[in-house]
Amino acid sequence: MFGLFKSDPTKKLRKQYDVKLEQAMLAQRKGDIKTYSMLTAEAEELWKSIEAYEQVKSAK
8 A cells, every 4th residue: 555655666777777778879879889888787787686676576
């Protein structure tokens, strides 16, 4: 009943993930491959966090 007012932590993480991927894409277009690879790695870490939250949520 009170879960209605709780914010979903995956929503915030997904937004950060999307921003990182967009920044990586722009870096790749500029030819900055080093920054592209760093941003992509950060996005992958965020995705792992998202998957972990969703596994915990689905286990309940």
